[in-house]
Amino acid sequence: MMITSKGQVTIPKEIRDAYGLYPHTEAEFVVVGDEVVVRPAMAQASERGARMVEALLGKGDVNGLSTDDIMRMTRGED
Numbered sequence: 001m002m003i004t005s006k007g008q009v010t011i012p013k014e015i016r017d018a019y020g021l022y023p024h025t026e027a028e029f030v031v032v033g034d035e036v037v038v039r040p041a042m043a044q045a046s047e048r049g050a051r052m053v054e055a056l057l058g059k060g061d062v063n064g065l066s067t068d069d070i071m072r073m074t075r076g077e078d
Helices: 012-019 044-055 068-075
Strands: 028-034 037-038
Touching: none
Parallel strands: none
Antiparallel strands: 028 037
């Protein structure tokens, strides 16, 4: 992989997909011994999770079922 004059590299798609390095993801570079590791920035990962939970909060519709009813359905019980 060649580094451009601007210090840019292209991360292969299979690696980006496998490690969650999607467009607009903040990445951080960490020195581990004599290697450099690139990974999603930790602060962003927790913020992304919080945004996902917030977006889903209150969206569920259980049609008046209790937790026990839902658990019976999940287990395949009548």
